[in-house]
Amino acid sequence: MRRLMSLVALPLCLALAAGCTTRSEGEPAPATTGVETPGSSATDGSEPSADLPSDGAPAVPDPLDTTGFQQDPCQALTRDQSDALDVGPAGKRNDGPLGNGCEWANAETRGQAVIEFLDDDPRGLSALYRANKDGKWAYFEELTPIEGYPAVARDLQDDRNEGYCSIVIGVTDEVAFETFLHLSQQNVGKKDPCEVATQVAGMALQTMKRGA
Amino acid sequence: MDGALHRDHIRSELGGFFGQGHAEGTVTTGTFAYDEDTLRGLVKDWLAIADHYRESMRDASKMAQVVGAGTDFASAAHANAASHSGKSYLSYLQQNRDYCTQQAQLCQDTLDSYLGVEHTNVSEINKSGPKAGI
Numbered sequence: 365m366r367r368l369m370s371l372v373a374l375p376l377c378l379a380l381a382a383g384c385t386t387r388s389e390g391e392p393a394p395a396t397t398g399v400e401t402p403g404s405s406a407t408d409g410s411e412p413s414a415d416l417p418s419d420g421a422p423a424v425p426d427p428l429d430t431t432g433f434q435q436d437p438c439q440a441l442t443r444d445q446s447d448a449l450d451v452g453p454a455g456k457r458n459d460g461p462l463g464n465g466c467e468w469a470n471a472e473t474r475g476q477a478v479i480e481f482l483d484d485d486p487r488g489l490s491a492l493y494r495a496n497k498d499g500k501w502a503y504f505e506e507l508t509p510i511e512g513y514p515a516v517a518r519d520l521q522d523d524r525n526e527g528y529c530s531i532v533i534g535v536t537d538e539v540a541f542e543t544f545l546h547l548s549q550q551n552v553g554k555k556d557p558c559e560v561a562t563q564v565a566g567m568a569l570q571t572m573k574r575g576a
Numbered sequence: 577m578d579g580a581l582h583r584d585h586i587r588s589e590l591g592g593f594f595g596q597g598h599a600e601g602t603v604t605t606g607t608f609a610y611d612e613d614t615l616r617g618l619v620k621d622w623l624a625i626a627d628h629y630r631e632s633m634r635d636a637s638k639m640a641q642v643v644g645a646g647t648d649f650a651s652a653a654h655a656n657a658a659s660h661s662g663k664s665y666l667s668y669l670q671q672n673r674d675y676c677t678q679q680a681q682l683c684q685d686t687l688d689s690y691l692g693v694e695h696t697n698v699s700e701i702n703k704s705g706p707k708a709g710i
Contacts, residue, residue: 462638530637546630
């Protein structure tokens with residue numbers, strides 16, 4: 365009889381306990397291990413880490429909303445600016461593996477400027493500093509902030525003496541864009557490609573500030 | 577740009593030339609006779625292809641940012657493999673770019689010899705001075 369009472373009482377207690385429980389809406393999420401290092405997430409478009417900047421990257425003091433330019437990077441240089449650079453009146457879309465891009469080129473002089481967002485990697489400049497820690501770049505140089513935004517020159521191939529330079533500018537802690545430059549043949553050896561790339565990035569930032 | 581695209585691009589760049597009957601020799605004899613304009617066009621075309629390879633190298637630079645999804649061994653190994661793959665791809669692009677630049681230089685040297693002028697480097701033509709713009 366006592367055993368029978370126990371069998372009846374147990375489900376009753378469970379039912380009462382369940383009735384006292386309140387439900388709440390929520391989304392399941394993986395538990396953090398506590399050992400994950402900042403910037404260790406894959407470049408899969410996941411949510412940005414709250415720990416940015418990381419790996420020695422500088423913070424972006426005045427984040428810039430570049431959403432519109434991320435959708436259409438060809439708006440980053442005005443016609444006057446591209447005319448001054450002698451790369452034709454209009455850019456041509458040239459999207460890259462990490463975001464949308466636009467190319468301005470002069471087929472006669474071989475001068476070329478590309479502005480490409482790297483926003484599919486949500487780590488901004490921190491991703492480049494991380495790669496630098498791993499010794500992946502052929503060159504990596506911190507530049508004086510451009511229009512107030514931190515920038516680095518870096519590439520896997522050091523062909524600056526042939527007129528090429530690639531710089532990356534952080535517009536927020538999570539979003540960066542690349543300015544790739546190839547000097548016209550007449551200016552190879554006469555101008556510093558990284559200086560000219562910095563000028564182009566400055567023009568683009570001025571445009572973005574006006575359009576933000 | 578992958579290999580097939582590069583081949584297509586090379587055909588589109590050079591196809592017109594071969595189709596217009598400028599070459600007066602044959603492949604079996606290994607001799608060709610080019611006029612000046614054709615040689616200048618070839619220099620430009622080879623350099624354009626080299627520029628396309630450089631463009632692909634720029635895209636490949638993004639491979640340096642690949643990291644593992646987690647801190648486990650499999651993630652690290654996967655990222656490491658991707659990094660090696662990226663290096664191999666970059667090396668392939670570099671070799672092809674160099675080849676195209678060398679072909680352009682050969683054509684330029686031939687043209688300079690024919691014209692009896694000093695040989696010029698194809699990457700530094702028109703060295704009269706810096707110009708405005710890029």
